[in-house]
Amino acid sequence: MAEKCCEDPDQLSETDARLHRWLELAVPLFSFGGIAIAFLILGQGYLQAFRIASAGCIIASIILAYLAWIRPKKDIVALTTPLYSVILFVLPSDLVPDLILPILYAISLTILLVRLKYRFGKPGTAVTMGKELGGSLKNYIDQTREALKNTSPDTAHIATLAFVQFAQGDYAKVARISNTVTGRDDNPGCDHCLARAFSIVKEHASLLDKSLPRPYTYTVFDQEFANLLAKPVLPGKDDDHEFYLALDNALLMLYSTAWNVSEKDHPHLLACQMFAQKLMDAE
């Protein structure tokens, strides 16, 4: 069985993870640090000390916006904090310069940072998503490359079409496309499994197109193909789980076939990478 990688797609290298931890720490450090320095300098009679506090808040806002940007789920409030910092601290205003505003702003940034951490997920590959494969999806594709490499380019292209149309929700088209594959002249060791994947996708697409519920009997992968599946079939799960797991595995097999054999289709597959990754991660 293609071992499901424990690596999360959004999981970063140790260096990146450390950098992000430092950046998270830098938000309160810069904002409150600037205020603390301003207090010290103010005590010595330097009246422009509030500018240091403002600079700290601006830098902290930029860091917070960067942390929001690298998350797959975007927090528009955190993303716009540099804009607010410019409006509050750079543009001329009638406000009397003092440390009250930087203190309130620093508290707001810290609250936004906590909100970002707990409500908008971990920093991920949002920026690189769409340019290259990553995480457990890449691992699965690498692991099945050898088994799928002899699939005909035509079949691989049909796999691309079926996957992309499925992602787009054009289920009637998926059913039609999948019906054209008969496992004709591909690698004998694998074509049966691929044909089964197409028939599972076709069955689900036909049901989805008519908004029908799970039928009493349905197609699943045989045990002999377990080593080619992305997600293991666990014993003791209910029929619904087995039914939808078969679809996830079938779609991921089409994705892997398309990626490994049909290089010209890579841009289309990369555009649907998020969906494939979601299938890979779902329980």
Add this chain to the structure above:
Amino acid sequence: MKIGNVDVKVSIVAVAVFVFFTIFLLYASLYSPEVRSQLIWMIPALFLLLVIPMALNYMSRSEYNNLEPIYEAEAKTVRIKMINESMVGKPVRIQGVVERVYFQFLNRPQYLIADRSGEISVKMFTSSPEDIKVKDVVEVLGQVIKRYVVTGDPVVNCISIRKIEKS
């Protein structure tokens, strides 16, 4: 309030604004003869603070009522996990449990709906015909959109939400 077959709801914010300006106007007219002479247009203007939100709500609700049968016919029933960026613009039907409700008081409710495959935000740009609460099991008809119009994760722009089972 029901106008025709449309259940019109005014948000608590619009009512609060109306109450605030009513008190303000009463107070001002008691102490200022100048204000009293202007009451002939101030009182209708005051009522417009209620009438305009009601009219807007009526128009949006009746528009949504007209769209509902179209979505009913065209939307495909999908599991939440299947909703992705490539489906932007597609009508969908989802069923799930309400995990959170936001901004109901503004007549712009947002729901977090979950099924066994995942969870998704459902945004409604008008008031909901039913009072939806956390843990209600609902069916949502809507269109897949991006959270911030051109970017963000996919969410459902809700046309209709109704309870299908008591919580």
